[in-house]
Amino acid sequence: MxxxxxxxxxxxxxxxxxxxxxxxxxxxxxxxxxxxxxxxxxxxxxxxxxxxxxxxxxxxxxxxxxxxxxxxxxxxxxxxxxxxxxxxxxxxxxxxxxxxxxxxxxxxxxxxxxxxxxxxxxxxxxxxxxxxxxxxxGFTMPRSNANASTSNPTTVGPTTFVSPQPQHVQVNMNGHGSPMPGHAQQGQDFSNVVVAPTADYAYKARALYSYEANPEDNNELSFTKGEILEIVDNKGKWWQARKPDGSVGIAPSNYLQLI
CATH class of the missing domain: 1.20.120 (Four Helix Bundle (Hemerythrin (Met), subunit A))
Structure with missing residues (x-):
């Protein structure tokens, strides 16, 4: 409901x-x-x-x-x-x-x-x-949680979530400059990205475009245009996100808009 x-x-x-x-x-x-x-x-x-x-x-x-x-x-x-x-x-x-x-x-x-x-x-x-x-x-105010930490990386219990760095992003662009579905570069090392299921999801974001996760990277999260995701931290090119069905992963920030 x-x-x-x-x-x-x-x-x-x-x-x-x-x-x-x-x-x-x-x-x-x-x-x-x-x-x-x-x-x-x-x-x-x-x-x-x-x-x-x-x-x-x-x-x-x-x-x-x-x-x-x-x-x-x-x-x-x-x-x-x-x-x-x-x-x-x-x-x-x-x-x-x-x-x-x-x-x-x-x-x-x-x-x-x-x-x-x-x-x-x-x-x-x-x-x-x-x-x-x-x-x-541009005047929309992100919704934050007073208990959420603004540091990067964020430590949650025994697990540490490290925001992915910009070099992990490879987004194809169409003729109008809008991002098209793309994936992280093949062969990139995502060992420094640890998805923390128990993290504090302090923000919400709407998907501006659909995104299909790279099948070779289990960290990435697929989502559809208009879907609402919960976000841990809004810093960096990749954000840790959680879908309404409970699945978690990382999503490219330029596909999302904070609400």
């Missing part, structure tokens, strides 16, 4: 700030619509519609399932923007006609929400490799 972790929301400042703005705009429009009543039924439709979008977007981020529901979210956001523009137009027209502040308050709340939804179109719709998404992800 998918676990809800609101720490993932807190770790993404851009989304968190936009969520707070959206919630503030929704609350203003909700209070104003309660005062207005049933004069404009469309306002209530948009109020409940945007409530479900706000909850759905929050749960998608909190369960790290944005890549599964991004098209669904974008579809609902497009419908919400249409409703919002109609609501804004209706409240402005009535405000101009009667000069009632409750209509201007409702319109202001809807305008706040529309600005946030336009940002969410980029946030949920942009590809991971795009400049916009990389800029947003």
């Amino acid at each position: 998918t676990q809800i972790d609101f720490g993932l929301v807190l770790a993404q400042p851009f989304f968190l700030c936009s969520l707070i703005l959206f919630a503030g705009g929704w609350f203003i429009s909700f209070i104003a619509t309660c005062v207005i009543g049933n004069v404009i039924p469309l306002l209530w439709v948009d109020i409940f519609y945007n409530l479900f979008i706000m909850l759905g977007a929050t749960l998608a981020v909190a369960t790290n399932a944005v890549h599964h529901y991004r098209l669904v979210l974008l579809t609902f956001i497009a419908g919400s923007l249409t409703l919002l523009f109609n609501c804004i137009d209706a409240t402005i027209r009535i405000h101009d006609a009667f000069g009632s502040s409750r209509y201007s308050a409702a319109g202001a709340g809807f305008i706040f929400q529309s600005f946030v939804l336009i940002f969410w179109v980029v946030y949920f719709g942009a590809e991971e490799e795009s400049f916009a998404k990389q800029t947003i992800n």
Whole structure:
């Protein structure tokens, strides 16, 4: 069963700030619509519609399932923007006609929400490799554990985990500069890499690409794009990782993104 972790929301400042703005705009429009009543039924439709979008977007981020529901979210956001523009137009027209502040308050709340939804179109719709998404992800704060050691190597019980060194990495690149599945160089000595099953996995990372482990090296770990891995230490070109099924090994850091 998918676990809800609101720490993932807190770790993404851009989304968190936009969520707070959206919630503030929704609350203003909700209070104003309660005062207005049933004069404009469309306002209530948009109020409940945007409530479900706000909850759905929050749960998608909190369960790290944005890549599964991004098209669904974008579809609902497009419908919400249409409703919002109609609501804004209706409240402005009535405000101009009667000069009632409750209509201007409702319109202001809807305008706040529309600005946030336009940002969410980029946030949920942009590809991971795009400049916009990389800029947003650059502000993501890694989730750390207070008990985790930041030294390198890390000693855990009787076993010592030594972060693999950069010379062990050989990654093929496609024409656009993105890493393609590759393996460690043949004949490289991995004797200094000791996988510690009992290590403290202080970080989490999402796989940006699929990776197939080198069959000649038992230390490497295979994973698929979008899979969530637990990470011991985020230093070096290779990270010790653990998959949800409990299997452990090392993974190339440029295939992963901390969350």
